[in-house]
Amino acid sequence: MINLESPKKFKPLISQARQVAEEVLRPNSRKYDLAEHAYPKELDMLAALIDGLNDSGTGGAGATGVRRDESKSEGNRNGTNLSTVLSIIETCWGDVGLTLTMPRQGLGNSAIASVADDEQLKRFEGKWAAMAITEPDVGSDASAVKTTAIYDEKTDEYVLNGTKIFVTSGERADLVVVWASLDPSKGRAAIKSFVVERSNPGMQLIRLEHKLGIRASDTAQFVLEDCRVPAANLLGTPEIDAKKSFAGAMQTFDNTRPLVAAMAVGVAKAALELTREKLAEVGIEVDYDRPAAVQSSAAATLLELESDYEASLLLTMQAAWMADNRQPNSLQASLAKAKAGRTGTDVALRCVELCGSVGYSEADLLEKWARDAKILDIFEGTQQIQLLIIARQLLKKSSADLK
Amino acid sequence: MAHGCAPSATVSRNKTGGIPLGAVPVATRSTLFEDTMKLADRGMSLGLRALNRFAGLEVIDRIGMRKFSERAVQGATKNGFRAAGVIGRTFAATQKQGAPVRQASGSGSGQFDLTPSDEQQMMQEAAREFAAAELRPAAEQADTDAAPPEGLIAQSAELGTTLLGVPEELGGAVEERSAVTSVLMAEAFAHGDLSLAFAALAPAAVSTAIGLWGDADQQATYLPAFVGEDVPGAALAVQEPRPLFDPFALQTTARREGGEFVLNGVKSLVPGVATAELFVVAAAIDAVPANGVPGTPGRPALFIVESKSTGVQTAPEPGMGLRAAQTGQLLLDEVRVPASALLADGDPEVYAEAIRLGRIAWAALATGTAQAALDYVIPYVNERQAFGEPISHRQGVAFAVSNLAIDVNSLRLTTYRAASRVDLGKDFAREAALARRLTADKGMEIGSQAVQMLGGHGYVKDHPVERWYRDLRAAGLIEGALLV
Numbered sequence: 037m038i039n040l041e042s043p044k045k046f047k048p049l050i051s052q053a054r055q056v057a058e059e060v061l062r063p064n065s066r067k068y069d070l071a072e073h074a075y076p077k078e079l080d081m082l083a084a085l086i087d088g089l090n091d092s093g094t095g096g097a098g099a100t101g102v103r104r105d106e107s108k109s110e111g112n113r114n115g116t117n118l119s120t121v122l123s124i125i126e127t128c129w130g131d132v133g134l135t136l137t138m139p140r141q142g143l144g145n146s147a148i149a150s151v152a153d154d155e156q157l158k159r160f161e162g163k164w165a166a167m168a169i170t171e172p173d174v175g176s177d178a179s180a181v182k183t184t185a186i187y188d189e190k191t192d193e194y195v196l197n198g199t200k201i202f203v204t205s206g207e208r209a210d211l212v213v214v215w216a217s218l219d220p221s222k223g224r225a226a227i228k229s230f231v232v233e234r235s236n237p238g239m240q241l242i243r244l245e246h247k248l249g250i251r252a253s254d255t256a257q258f259v260l261e262d263c264r265v266p267a268a269n270l271l272g273t274p275e276i277d278a279k280k281s282f283a284g285a286m287q288t289f290d291n292t293r294p295l296v297a298a299m300a301v302g303v304a305k306a307a308l309e310l311t312r313e314k315l316a317e318v319g320i321e322v323d324y325d326r327p328a329a330v331q332s333s334a335a336a337t338l339l340e341l342e343s344d345y346e347a348s349l350l351l352t353m354q355a356a357w358m359a360d361n362r363q364p365n366s367l368q369a370s371l372a373k374a375k376a377g378r379t380g381t382d383v384a385l386r387c388v389e390l391c392g393s394v395g396y397s398e399a400d401l402l403e404k405w406a407r408d409a410k411i412l413d414i415f416e417g418t419q420q421i422q423l424l425i426i427a428r429q430l431l432k433k434s435s436a437d438l439k
Numbered sequence: 440m441a442h443g444c445a446p447s448a449t450v451s452r453n454k455t456g457g458i459p460l461g462a463v464p465v466a467t468r469s470t471l472f473e474d475t476m477k478l479a480d481r482g483m484s485l486g487l488r489a490l491n492r493f494a495g496l497e498v499i500d501r502i503g504m505r506k507f508s509e510r511a512v513q514g515a516t517k518n519g520f521r522a523a524g525v526i527g528r529t530f531a532a533t534q535k536q537g538a539p540v541r542q543a544s545g546s547g548s549g550q551f552d553l554t555p556s557d558e559q560q561m562m563q564e565a566a567r568e569f570a571a572a573e574l575r576p577a578a579e580q581a582d583t584d585a586a587p588p589e590g591l592i593a594q595s596a597e598l599g600t601t602l603l604g605v606p607e608e609l610g611g612a613v614e615e616r617s618a619v620t621s622v623l624m625a626e627a628f629a630h631g632d633l634s635l636a637f638a639a640l641a642p643a644a645v646s647t648a649i650g651l652w653g654d655a656d657q658q659a660t661y662l663p664a665f666v667g668e669d670v671p672g673a674a675l676a677v678q679e680p681r682p683l684f685d686p687f688a689l690q691t692t693a694r695r696e697g698g699e700f701v702l703n704g705v706k707s708l709v710p711g712v713a714t715a716e717l718f719v720v721a722a723a724i725d726a727v728p729a730n731g732v733p734g735t736p737g738r739p740a741l742f743i744v745e746s747k748s749t750g751v752q753t754a755p756e757p758g759m760g761l762r763a764a765q766t767g768q769l770l771l772d773e774v775r776v777p778a779s780a781l782l783a784d785g786d787p788e789v790y791a792e793a794i795r796l797g798r799i800a801w802a803a804l805a806t807g808t809a810q811a812a813l814d815y816v817i818p819y820v821n822e823r824q825a826f827g828e829p830i831s832h833r834q835g836v837a838f839a840v841s842n843l844a845i846d847v848n849s850l851r852l853t854t855y856r857a858a859s860r861v862d863l864g865k866d867f868a869r870e871a872a873l874a875r876r877l878t879a880d881k882g883m884e885i886g887s888q889a890v891q892m893l894g895g896h897g898y899v900k901d902h903p904v905e906r907w908y909r910d911l912r913a914a915g916l917i918e919g920a921l922l923v
Contacts, residue, residue: 037619037862041856042551045550327684329683346853350852351852424838426845427834430841433832
């Protein structure tokens with residue numbers, strides 16, 4: 037039966053995430069926006085709480101939840117992909133930056149959860165893993181990474197050399213999943229990901245960024261200089277298989293894009309709710325029945341923004357639901373990411389406008405959300421990259437045809 | 440200003456009778472997610488607030504307690520949360536027994552699911568085949584002729600469109616009424632052609648209205664015709680011809696006189712108006728007219744009006760699109776109907792529901808036609824060559840296709856959610872309004888972009904996109920005329 041409501045069985049989980057957002061994330065929002073690079077120690081306690089949640093079997097609340105369950109079962113499934121996006125919406129309603137820097141919920145954890153073998157899963161369990169893809173000269177085109185990984189037979193290690201930038205939680209994480217090429221002359225097929233211990237002396241943190249938003253989350257730059265990594269830390273197969281390997285690495289994104297979409301949905305929800313409250317104080321309320329054209333311009337704007345929010349939410353739930361049901365969702369993941377990414381920024385910025393100086397001032401959080409939201413239309417594939425992915429799939433074009 | 444920015448203050452009282460005028464339920468909800476947090480779940484909040492205060496303390500670091508505390512917290516929440524989950528389930532079960540449940544709400548599994556039921560898939564498949572085989576090929580000529588081909592509407596009725604809203608006991612086709620089923624049918628039809636779909640589904644709006652809200656007499660009087668071989672032309676007439684039309688502030692009036700109502704007013708863009716035998720007309724009861732100044736608008740309600748009644752006239756009103764549906768004006772001049780013509784005793788909640796269901800229906804039509812536009816544009820931009828390669832190799836074109844896909848899927852999911860809430864017996868004012876908003880904004884944009892992608896070829900009648908451009912503009916502005 038067609039039903040697009042949040043599943044009943046996830047209501048307690050969503051409610052718990054909402055409480056975490058209300059009681060821990062929101063109260064610390066401004067503090068760590070102002071104190072960029074200060075470690076939000078309140079989160080250690082929270083992370084312990086989330087571990088407790090995961091252990092209790094109530095459901096995953098973070099990135100570890102995106103591993104695709106291979107078990108066969110008949111009928112409709114509402115699983116960890118859906119529960120994860122729903123709880124992320126709530127925590128990002130609280131604060132995106134703090135959600136991003138939640139210990140042990142890094143993007144690297146998603147990569148490990150998605151592609152690691154059982155031995156690796158076990159070895160890296162309980163560790164906080166960041167993800168290092170971007171380089172000074174390599175952004176959206178992940179297949180062009182210049183960092184190299186040369187195999188050393190004598191020690192059964194890979195030796196990594198290169199520079200990585202924009203590594204979320206790079207300073208705070210225990211592990212960094214580094215994308216590097218086994219042979220740059222062989223293109224994308226040679227790109228592999230390696231789990232590097234943060235303590236590895238060959239990997240030096242050289243810079244922390246100062247950013248427009250998500251300041252609670254640290255963004256690091258690393259130099260890898262003859263950084264030696266055990267061969268057992270390579271995720272996936274060491275073979276350079278033109279057909280499979282890069283697609284395998286990129287497959288992570290089918291699982292993580294809905295998560296970023298969910299973050300944008302959460303920010304949009306926060307901005308809409310607060311703006312609705314502020315407007316109600318001055319006598320503006322949306323009437324869902326009367327045509328927008330006969331309501332005030334502010335009410336009509338809220339209706340428009342809320343419709344984009346609704347679409348973003350449902351596209352995100354669809355992508356996650358398809359992952360839960362083991363349907364290929366690459367197209368839907370990008371539809372969700374593109375729509376939610378643009379909507380998060382648009383909603384937050386226009387809510388600032390609706391609320392005037394109240395929206396723009398640091399006295400409240402709207403201006404912060406407008407700054408936080410922008411990154412969600414950029415990382416995990418920019419708006420433009422999502423449009424490319426969607427177009428290539430619909431038009432059946434290769435990256436050579438449609439550049 | 441009369442319909443200005445404080446709609447919640449519009450409930451007023453009639454001086455004579457004390458009946459609330461314009462007492463249309465105001466659909467506002469303060470949170471975007473309903474019941475995110477049940478009272479029982481809130482118990483944890485206090486603990487978290489304390490936890491947060493505790494975690495921020497410098498002293499924990501100083502005395503080296505942090506690691507220990509975290510372990511303690513983890514253990515406590517592990518057990519605490521499990522217990523809360525158990526309590527939640529018990530509470531839910533108790534509430535289910537105690538709370539009033541509407542007819543359809545028992546059939547849901549409480550799971551998020553985008554898969555139609557077997558029955559729905561069957562009907563959807565039949566509607567798709569009919570749309571591809573009959574509607575699409577007939578569309579261009581029907582647009583030119585401003586009339587559907589002979590027999591096509593009767594043929595579509597054989598698919599059971601007018602039976603969906605009729606209870607099984609009265610000859611209807613399906614056991615449970617489902618707005619989702621109607622949405623899937625409408626979407627499939629409109630993939631063939633929006634204006635033929637409109638013509639085909641218009642009589643169903645009347646049978647659905649009487650099936651849902653008619654009393655025993657009204658049902659016994661009118662429904663047999665809709666389950667028979669020869670379905671009568673019929674239309675739900677809400678729209679009125681003026682800018683900023685608001686279906687909750689009607690100018691068509693129903694004056695009480697003796698045991699009768701006397702209807703006066705003009706209805707606009709009524710499908711198949713000239714040949715309809717039966718109308719359901721929206722008119723305001725107890726409106727108080729005033730000379731020169733706005734009068735009291737009265738309470739909108741639905742009336743069954745037979746076209747043979749004295750004072751009923753029709754006039755052609757062809758539009759930019761929807762031409763196969765033969766739209767026209769319905770003119771009501773001192774039309775006398777018995778008191779028994781009033782549907783649902785004039786219940787304002789029923790009227791509001793009718794308006795919302797109409798908007799969902801139009802959103803469904805827009806979804807079908809928008810998908811048709813996307814499906815048409817994709818092969819075109821792949822085949823069309825410019826500068827030595829397909830134009831789809833250019834991001835300016837390719838990204839427009841991506842945006843079409845984003846908008847079509849947004850429209851579809853939002854429409855499905857609104858309809859599924861109808862079936863679940865949940866309030867759907869908000870969801871219908873949001874589907875409406877996207878229909879108006881994105882439906883129009885999709886029509887426009889589809890023409891744009893074909894350039895000059897899109898502007899001429901060799902391709903259907905100019906027709907879809909015209910039809911899609913209607914979907915976001917017409918009130919009533921269809922129901923799901």
